[in-house]
Amino acid sequence: MNILENKVVWITGASSGIGEELAYAFAKENTKIILSARRQKELERVMNNCTNQENIKILSLDLAKHDELNEKTIQAIALFGQIDILINNGGISQNAIATETNIDIDKRIMDINYFGSIILTKNVLPAMLERKMGHIITVTSLLGKFGTAYRTGYSASKHALHGFFDSLRSEVYKQNIQILLVVPGFIKTNISINALSSDGSPTNKMDPGQENGILPEELAIKMIDAIKNNKEEILVGGKEKIGVLLKRFFPKFFSKFIRKQEVR
Numbered sequence: 001m002n003i004l005e006n007k008v009v010w011i012t013g014a015s016s017g018i019g020e021e022l023a024y025a026f027a028k029e030n031t032k033i034i035l036s037a038r039r040q041k042e043l044e045r046v047m048n049n050c051t052n053q054e055n056i057k058i059l060s061l062d063l064a065k066h067d068e069l070n071e072k073t074i075q076a077i078a079l080f081g082q083i084d085i086l087i088n089n090g091g092i093s094q095n096a097i098a099t100e101t102n103i104d105i106d107k108r109i110m111d112i113n114y115f116g117s118i119i120l121t122k123n124v125l126p127a128m129l130e131r132k133m134g135h136i137i138t139v140t141s142l143l144g145k146f147g148t149a150y151r152t153g154y155s156a157s158k159h160a161l162h163g164f165f166d167s168l169r170s171e172v173y174k175q176n177i178q179i180l181l182v183v184p185g186f187i188k189t190n191i192s193i194n195a196l197s198s199d200g201s202p203t204n205k206m207d208p209g210q211e212n213g214i215l216p217e218e219l220a221i222k223m224i225d226a227i228k229n230n231k232e233e234i235l236v237g238g239k240e241k242i243g244v245l246l247k248r249f250f251p252k253f254f255s256k257f258i259r260k261q262e263v264r
């Protein structure tokens with residue numbers, strides 16, 4: 001039996017990259033899918049590429065427009081009657097040093113990556129708790145485990161997600177709500193091209209890390225597997241994953257190592 005069949009999955013950041021590949025992977029599992037991001041046309045493209053289009057709906061939203069997210073959640077629930085799985089994947093990166101970055105940019109990154117995801121989570125949780133069933137998956141980053149230059153605001157937003165969801169897991173465990181944190185390393189998507197520079201404009205530059213990263217379809221397959229096996233956290237990527245262990249067991253060495261890395 002496929003435990004994902006007929007489940008309702010709400011994916012943010014579904015218009016490209018990891019979210020797009022997740023849509024295709026979930027479609028193959030015969031789930032009902034709600035695709036969300038800002039760009040309606042890209043969401044339509046993704047829907048048209050999915051296998052079971054009759055089970056797919058589009059709900060455009062902006063994670064930074066917090067006053068609209070309650071209404072968006074009501075609309076999302078109305079599409080298939082409930083949300084079984086929420087995937088907080090939509091997000092934006094950064095490529096700028098802290099001293100050159102206006103605080104408005106730091107706030108924008110937190111608004112999208114952290115508060116947008118937290119608001120949707122809080123909105124879907126009450127019905128999940130009532131049904132004693134639900135799965136909340138959040139895509140963070142290795143930079144939610146350690147920091148590098150040029151990513152202060154981004155790394156902070158991803159660390160914050162770990163704090164929130166690790167705490168939430170303890171609160172909802174008894175009501176059978178599963179919390180999964182997905183921690184990618186370098187994945188070959190447009191994340192670095194869309195990353196915010198110090199004035200808030202997109203960097204428009206592909207990082208070598210992403211260029212040489214693993215394909216998002218590989219991550220999507222690992223995420224589906226982790227959901228089916230009720231995992232709490234998975235790290236997905238290449239050799240950069242070793243950074244988590246180095247930071248934990250050799251923090252001084254890691255600090256020297258990471259400041260020499262060319263992440264720009």
Ligand SMILES: NC(=O)c1ccc[n+]([C@@H]2O[C@H](COP(=O)([O-])OP(=O)(O)OC[C@H]3O[C@@H](n4cnc5c(N)ncnc54)[C@H](OP(=O)(O)O)[C@@H]3O)[C@@H](O)[C@H]2O)c1
Binds near residue numbers: 191
């Ligand atoms: N690729 C990597 O190497 C990597 C590594 C670690 C973590 N991640 C995380 O993976 C997640 C997905 O990123 P990706 O790699 O797939 O990059 P991507 O191709 O740039 O996708 C980002 C997605 O987020 C959406 N998004 C951005 N701002 C939004 C907003 N204000 N409101 C709603 N949706 C918004 C984008 O859609 P619209 O522009 O249409 O809104 C797009 O669908 C992100 O959370 C990212 O931090 C990626």
